[in-house]
Every structure is written in structure tokens, then in C-alpha cells.
Amino acid sequence: MIIDIPLQVNNALDILSSAGFEAYVVGGAVRDAVMGRKVNDWDIAASSLPAQTEKAFESFKVIETGMKHGTVTVIINGFHIEITTFRIDGDYSDNRRPDSVSFTDDITKDLSRRDFTCNAVAYSPSAGFIDPFGGLEDINKKIIRCVGDPGTRFREDGLRILRALRFSRTLGFDIDPLTADAIHENAGLLKNISSERTVAEMCKLLPFAGADFLDEYSDIIFEIIPELKAEKGCRQNHIRHIYDVWMHSCKAVENSPSDAEIRFAALLHDIGKPACKTTDENGVDHFYGHADTGAEITRDVMNRLKVSNRMKNHIITLVKYHGFTPEGFTDKTFRKYIGTLGEETIKDLFALREADIRAQSPAFHEESLKLNKAGYDKFLSLLSQEKCFKISDLNINGTELIGLGIQQGAVIGKILSSLFDEVISDKLPNNKDALSKRAKELYDNGNS
Numbered sequence: 001m002i003i004d005i006p007l008q009v010n011n012a013l014d015i016l017s018s019a020g021f022e023a024y025v026v027g028g029a030v031r032d033a034v035m036g037r038k039v040n041d042w043d044i045a046a047s048s049l050p051a052q053t054e055k056a057f058e059s060f061k062v063i064e065t066g067m068k069h070g071t072v073t074v075i076i077n078g079f080h081i082e083i084t085t086f087r088i089d090g091d092y093s094d095n096r097r098p099d100s101v102s103f104t105d106d107i108t109k110d111l112s113r114r115d116f117t118c119n120a121v122a123y124s125p126s127a128g129f130i131d132p133f134g135g136l137e138d139i140n141k142k143i144i145r146c147v148g149d150p151g152t153r154f155r156e157d158g159l160r161i162l163r164a165l166r167f168s169r170t171l172g173f174d175i176d177p178l179t180a181d182a183i184h185e186n187a188g189l190l191k192n193i194s195s196e197r198t199v200a201e202m203c204k205l206l207p208f209a210g211a212d213f214l215d216e217y218s219d220i221i222f223e224i225i226p227e228l229k230a231e232k233g234c235r236q237n238h239i240r241h242i243y244d245v246w247m248h249s250c251k252a253v254e255n256s257p258s259d260a261e262i263r264f265a266a267l268l269h270d271i272g273k274p275a276c277k278t279t280d281e282n283g284v285d286h287f288y289g290h291a292d293t294g295a296e297i298t299r300d301v302m303n304r305l306k307v308s309n310r311m312k313n314h315i316i317t318l319v320k321y322h323g324f325t326p327e328g329f330t331d332k333t334f335r336k337y338i339g340t341l342g343e344e345t346i347k348d349l350f351a352l353r354e355a356d357i358r359a360q361s362p363a364f365h366e367e368s369l370k371l372n373k374a375g376y377d378k379f380l381s382l383l384s385q386e387k388c389f390k391i392s393d394l395n396i397n398g399t400e401l402i403g404l405g406i407q408q409g410a411v412i413g414k415i416l417s418s419l420f421d422e423v424i425s426d427k428l429p430n431n432k433d434a435l436s437k438r439a440k441e442l443y444d445n446g447n448s
């Protein structure tokens, strides 16, 4: 078997070997190419030291990406290629980063520091595959297996736990039983991982994660978001439900579009339920106020995970409004929602609601999906009309009101607010003439 390597990458391999060094394509590039998947980054591992690599590429643009770790990036015809010196990692005393790295001229040693066998294969057109850990066989069998002893490898870097889950789902691989056991045994190591790295992996994992997988690795998810633990076994004795809150949430994730933030919201959308659960005299469970409570818990989770403000607010909003039923809204109310939450968020809310419905009892799918579609159609119809969803969408502004002779000050805000109310109630067209005339009327009435 040969790998079809882009011209520029072949060029880089040739330059290194002409300078007397060993050089291979490694990691994800080999794995994806063998699988026939699109390769994102063509990374090269080489026996040259970083300075030697730079020298070999002196006629090209070179970026010193991470000299300490041995990485330089060369740009060949606009193509970025990372070239990293064969490396051995030192001890990992903090479960996340090697205390030191040292360079080696032995590709096998470099491959042995890599996380999974499928990521530990090297290839060059002249040498063929270098595969000391059976990576090609595991790629063939679709198995994620640690290079070496799984427990040791996870204790070196706890993030590998999440990488294992992520590669398993994105590649469609099973996790080898010994590797899976070590994942469960070492779940606690995730505490040592920075929240930024954790969130980045979660965002890559969630779009590919199904309900059974999330449940199988619930201990890992609960390590990251302990607030979800109370969902497991939290029964929902209600005709609309057939799962406990946890499994319902897993199904909601599975049914969501492959968008990381919608899926994050689906995972968290009922996080307020355990705290809000009540059971009535007929034994039926209710969860009054769970969306608001859930939004507050979500805020704590997002703050702890240090996600960006934009992502935090988006996910909190999705959780807070996940139960909205806009098909029952008046046009005026719906327009206000669009103005406050924004078109994109409303779209995401419809997607989340559909996923939520599909995670409930199938007996209600048809009816509930119909309502959701009615709401969505109404949303589209409001969008197709002239857009006025917030005061700033009015075809008149404060300065123009002052130009009409209206006194500067609080009255301007009041008049704009009245105009907006009348426009979204379909009582007044959103054009300057009509708005000006009405503004003067309101002002005169207020002052008479």
C-alpha cells in the first residue's frame, strides 16, 4: 500500500533526506490517509534538530512554531507543513505535560511516546510504513488502543482519556477493552487537565457522540460536569417520558444537529430537573421551573469550564428557553423574542426542541414535532416580513425625533418604545413618514 502524499510534502521529505536526515509523515496524516479520509495536516517527523531543519529549508519561509518541542513550520507554495524532531518525552509529574523533552534520532522511540496505535505509524515513500505497535492492524480493525500500558499512558497525560473518546467517535472505532478499563479507572485524572483543553476536546467529541456511548462513559462526563450526576436514576414518571433524565439528555444530544454548542446545550438542558422534581398525588413527576434553575447551574458550569463569554451566554440561553413554545405566541411576542434572543439563537432553539422531543416518548413525537414545525413556519414568516424586532430596527431614531422638535431627554426613549410597540403589534407601518407623524402625535398628546 502506498499513500498519496501532496507534492509539497513529498518535496519537504526529499529536502530532508537529501540533507542526510530521516523524515516521515506521521500521526493523523498517516491514519487518515490509510483510511481514505481527508487529511487535515500533513505533519512530518524528522531526525534533524530544529536548527538543522531551519537550515535545510533556508530558501523557504520558516516559522519557529515551538523550538523547545522541536517544531518548525515550513511553507512550501502556500502549504504549511509542521516538521518536528524525533522526540522522547521526559517524566509527566503533573499528569498533563512532560517535565522535559529530549530529541532522538530513533523514529521508533518517537512513535512510542504517541497516544494510540492508530496515531503511531510513520510513513515515507522510500521506507514505507514504520509500524512498531500494530497501528495499521488496529486501523483496519477500527480499534483505539493505547501505545504501551494504558494506565501509565493516561497517568502521563489525562487529556488522552478524552482524546480516546473523541477519536473513537470521529473515526468510528471501538475502544479496546484494556484501554476502556483504564479510562474508567483513571477518570479522576481529568481534574488535572486545564478547562480549555477539556472544553476543546468536548466540542470535538459531542457532535459525534451517541446516547449509548455517552452513557457508557458517563463517569467521564460526570468528572467534567458533576452537576449532571443527579440526572442518573432521576426517574420521570410522566406519559411524555420513557427515560430517566440522564438517558433522555443523552438521547437529546444524539438527536441534535452536529453543532458543538447545540449539543452542549442538549447535554445540559435538563440539568435543573433533579433539583425541581416534585411528585403529585397521582404519582406523576413534575419539574416546574427547571429551565430557569438549569440556566443558573449552566452558568456555574460554563464559568468553571472557562468557556468564552459568547459561548457561555449562547448555551445558557438555549438551556433557559429550551421549553419555549412559540407557535402559541402572538406575532408581537414572537417578534420581541427574536429581537431579544437573535435569529440564530431562535433557529438553534428549534433544533434543540426537536432533539428534545425525539428524546421523549415516541407516542408524542408526531404531535409535538408538528407543533414545533408550526412554530418554525411562523418564525420564517415573521422573518420574511419587513424586519422590526428591536427598537434599533425602527426606521427612525432619537436624533431624528429631536429634529422633529421633540425635546431631548427621557421622552425620546419613551416615544421610541411606544412606536416599537405599535409597529410590532402591526398597528403602525415601519416607515419614516408614518413613524414621524405618530411620534409628533404622541409627543403632543403627552404635552397637552
Ligand code: ATP
Pocket (backbone or CB within 6 Å): 026, 027, 028, 029, 040, 041, 113, 114, 115, 116, 119, 120, 157, 159, 160
Ligand atoms: P486530528 O488533528 O485529526 O484531530 P491528529 O492525530 O493529527 O488528529 P493531533 O492532536 O493533531 O492529532 O496530534 C498529532 C499527533 O501527535 C497525534 O496523531 C499523536 O501521534 C500525537 N499526539 C498528540 N497529542 C498527544 C498526546 N496528548 N499524547 C500523545 N500523543 C499525542
Ligand code: MG
Pocket (backbone or CB within 6 Å): 028, 040, 041
Ligand atoms: Mg492533527
